[in-house]
Amino acid sequence: MRPVDLAREHGLSTQAIRNYEDAGVLPAAERTVHGYRVYTPLHAQALRAFLALMPGHGHSTATSIMAAVNRGAIEDALRLIDESHGQLLDDRRTLQAVEAALRDLAPVPQERGDTFIGPLARRLGLRPATLRKWENAGLVQPRRDPHTGYRVYSAADVRDARLAHQLRRGGYLLDQIAPLIAQVRSAGGIAPLESTLADWQSRLTTRGRAMLTGAAALNTYLNTTR
Known part of the structure; x- marks a missing residue:
C-alpha cells in the first residue's frame, strides 16, 4: 500500500501517516528503489490499533504504547495501559x-x-x-x-x-x-x-468502554505481529 492508501481509510493525510511512522506508531516501512514508502496490512492494523487506543488513553499515551510495542517492549506497553486504567480508577473514586x-x-x-x-x-x-x-x-x-x-x-x-x-x-x-x-x-x-x-x-463510562475497544484492537495487532 502507498501512504495515501493507508490514509484514505481513516480520512487522514499522507503527512499524518508519515508522522505516525516517524513517531513509532507504525513499524518502519520498506522503501522502493526510488525511496517511496511501502505499507502492508501490518501497518494498517497498527494504525487501527492506535486510533482505537486514542479515545481511552489520549494521543500521547497511545503513541507511547504503540512505540513500545513496535520496538518489542511489550511489558512497557502493558505498564502504560495499566497506568491509564489506574488513573481511570482514581477518577472513579474521586467521583464517588x-x-x-x-x-x-x-x-x-x-x-x-x-x-x-x-x-x-x-x-x-x-x-x-x-x-x-x-x-x-x-x-x-x-x-x-x-x-x-x-x-x-x-x-x-x-x-x-x-x-x-x-x-x-x-x-x-x-x-x-x-x-x-x-x-x-x-x-x-x-x-x-x-x-x-x-x-x-x-x-468515565465512555472512557472505560473506549479502553476496552482499544485493548481489543491492540490485542489483534499483537497477534498479527507474532
Whole structure:
C-alpha cells in the first residue's frame, strides 16, 4: 500500500501517516528503489490499533504504547495501559467521594463579601493556624492584600473553607478533601457541580468502554505481529 492508501481509510493525510511512522506508531516501512514508502496490512492494523487506543488513553499515551510495542517492549506497553486504567480508577473514586460528600453535607450558606483570617476562624470555630494549614494543602486559596499582606478570603474562599470544615468533621483527610474542593471550585460551586455529576459519570463510562475497544484492537495487532 502507498501512504495515501493507508490514509484514505481513516480520512487522514499522507503527512499524518508519515508522522505516525516517524513517531513509532507504525513499524518502519520498506522503501522502493526510488525511496517511496511501502505499507502492508501490518501497518494498517497498527494504525487501527492506535486510533482505537486514542479515545481511552489520549494521543500521547497511545503513541507511547504503540512505540513500545513496535520496538518489542511489550511489558512497557502493558505498564502504560495499566497506568491509564489506574488513573481511570482514581477518577472513579474521586467521583464517588464527591457524590458521597454532597449527599452527607449540610447546606453551605451563600457567602457575600470578603473577610480576613481571624473573623473567618472565629465563625468556623477554628484556629487561624488551621486555615493556614488548609491553605498549604490547597483547600482554600485566599489572595493577599497588596498593602498589608493580610490574607483576604472571598465569598468563594469562605464557601471552600466551610465545605472543608464539614468534610473534616465527616472524617475526611486533607488529601481526600483537596480533589473534592478542586472539583467544586472548577464547577463554580456545589449546585453546579451536582448538575455535572451525571455527565462526569457518563464520560468515565465512555472512557472505560473506549479502553476496552482499544485493548481489543491492540490485542489483534499483537497477534498479527507474532
